[in-house]
Amino acid sequence: MAYTGLGLLLILLLSCMLTITAVSVIHNCAGSSNSSRYVANLDLLLSSLSSNATSATGFYNASTGDGSDKVYGLFLCRGDTTTKDCQNCVKNGTKEVKSLCSNTTTAIVWYDDCMIRYSNESFSSILQQDPVFYLYNLNSVTNLDQYNQTVGDLMNRLVKEAAYGSTTPKYYAADEVNYYTGSHNVYGLVQCTPDITPDECNGCLNGSVALDIPHILYPKMGGRVLKPSCNIRYEFDSSFYRQIASDPASPPQASSPLASAPSTNSTSSDGTRIYSTDLMEEAELSNLKDLWTKKELVRSLNARVSIIFNLAHFF
Template sequence: MALCRGDVSSAACTSCLWNAAGKIRAVCPNQKEAIGWYDECMLRYSNGSIFASMESRPLIYLSNGANATNPSAFNRQLGNLLRRLMSNASAGDSRRKFAADGPVAVTDFSSVYGLVECTPDLTGLECSNCIGGLISSIPQYSDNKIGATYVTPSCNLRYETYSFFNSDDGSLSPPSPPLSPPLPPASNHTSSRTTGKELLNLQS
């Protein structure tokens, strides 16, 4: 399964997938299944069926080391943003389930940007459940952090205080009223091999 981030160009998508394929072949030549997550794409293979099945494990995350200067305001606006993006992404079709938006003002001096994506083979409900699980993990693993990336085989989430996605492809989400606060924390996570913006999870 190959998935490129919903805002990247065809050329960037092709380049990312070629690099991912080479990396996976080099790192795990004899593995029955593997997943490689990169900044602009994900590549996965398995000896079992992986389509039309929502998988929320392994859950892998990376967090920015810095804390928000106003945690209450930051977490409130982040929760509103991510829930809106979850709703928009899950409303996508079988070609793309992706949403991104920002900047969303936190205070007069700071903003937050967010991005979520599901593999398009999921149903809308499965996509919503997958991203909702990532949102619920934030208080446990990245509480008050100004940036984080969460990935699973079926969906991913990222937020930062700077722009990190292409805002020129029409994929940005329209504004909507504030939504409810984040869900309570979830449990369990998986460690990963990390190299810059690469994440590899290997299974024998």
């Protein structure tokens, strides 16, 4: 009977972890609103984002409503995604964000293939680097000097290519380099939203590469820095890396105002930033080989994984 109990517990723990693959990598919700008009405008906005993901833009922003109930939103698909993958990510994300951030005025959700964002304040063409989230692989490299040189050189080159090169899609660059002779490659990816300036893109990405990699992600075998206006990722595992999709994104579309919902009584946002610390919502556990976790929660996550593997020894 003891073995049966342990078996059920192991299955339950693994089931909880595996179900996370269907939700966002990271999400952040802020503000609150009970305005039915704001909710209706948000529904219109999310529907517009979802509908426009059917075209090969890779990026789209829109707004709907007026006054305190006006909603602004956008989606940005990863530069190497196909139109179909972009469409699926945005369609699923616009549905999920309503449950992740119910009755909030501001939300941003990151997935592997796209980012979805909305707010009651305009953010179009505005550089924003807050909130910022860090995720990293639990494995570390041993050759630190080679790590510093190879990862640093790759990511710095990609930043310049994305910000100032003629890349398609705009502000996106990805590549791979050999770590050292006879070893694996290092894969890197950087991207900014197309509505900021080249200098702003360069500054946003440079901050992540020059500060966050050496001070937060070092010496992990993979890391991600997620900001509203830009994101970076590097890996020693090729599973995330793709060549530019065969149907790359077209130039970004201009912002589109939408029809607003019928006027009703409204409430305004208090503008408070709320950071979720729920482990099961903010950790991406697509598999145990490539384990990612938010920086602030790594100790807790290590403990949970250790429990699972220790239980596995009984079988």
